Amino acid sequence: MAGIIQIDNLSKEYAGGTRALSNVSMEIEEGEIIALLGPNGAGKTTLISIICGLVVPTGGTVRVGGHDIRTDWRAARRLIGLVPQEIALEPFEKVINSVRFTRGLYGGRPDDAYLEKVLRSLTLWDKRNAMTRELSGGMKRRVLIAKALSHRPKVLFLDEPTAGVDVALRREMWQVVEGLRKDGVTIILTTHYLEEAEEMADRIGVINKGQLLLVKPKDELMGEFGKKTLTIEMDEPLDAVPAELAGRGLILSQDGRRIRYDYDSRAERTGIARLLGDLARQGLTVRDVSTRQSSLEEVFISLVEDDRSEDAA
């Protein structure tokens, strides 16, 4: 079965000559949450804007629910809701009217029962008669989501949903997304926060300089690139790594008390047992050992750096 979104060889060159996207292809399955990660200017917003019909691509195609976004844009757009990066609301409008209005814009017939369900799920029902300017920042963001959901889209785009919000609000937003997942809404979000992608997404796409470097299930990405670090704490400080243990990439801390060893946890032989055995043979006593998995942040930085060094080569 084809995915709900099918992107083929998508490219965009802006009028000034900036190449914002180069031959991006990707398929998104119904019901999944996909996070698009990338540094500033990578092309994330451009990609979302093209799918939503706000920016015209210079090459390639996008289908939403089988509808081409250019030749069959009305049907495609009906399936999409967009929560933009900037908060843009009518300040003197009541929440409920603002949401009703957006539903009308999409050509939806009035359906207050559905809008009540949406507002309740976003804990906005009690605020339905408040003017949007009276709401807190977090509530305003939730109103944007309510508006984007007002016509029952199958796909929701969240462009940096938690940019500039505090930790509590960020967690609140994650819960909202979790609720939408349960309702079967497909979600595509962009973020700079790796923690956010790690927390919410099923799959992660990494974009850099207009190119989609990879799209992978989150766990696979972590497993594939996630190196582990073993820290060995010595009973007595060392002056240097013993010569017998050279060539294994061991790093001694400045105070000589800890040895760091990076290894691939999926390798058949991690070298840990050998290392500990060799230390014992040298008469060195180990006080403690700990391991740490690299974070997605480290994974991401190494990917983007690889991309940079390939450019330089």
Ligand SMILES: Nc1ncnc2c1ncn2[C@@H]1O[C@H](COP(=O)(O)OP(=O)(O)OP(=O)(O)O)[C@@H](O)[C@H]1O
């Ligand atoms: N309307 C436009 N006209 C010309 N160039 C543009 C336009 N919009 C974006 N760009 C350029 O296209 C590139 C990609 O921008 P885009 O906003 O898609 O990146 P982004 O990954 O969303 O970045 P950010 O994380 O900062 O929002 C950038 O170099 C940007 O300057």
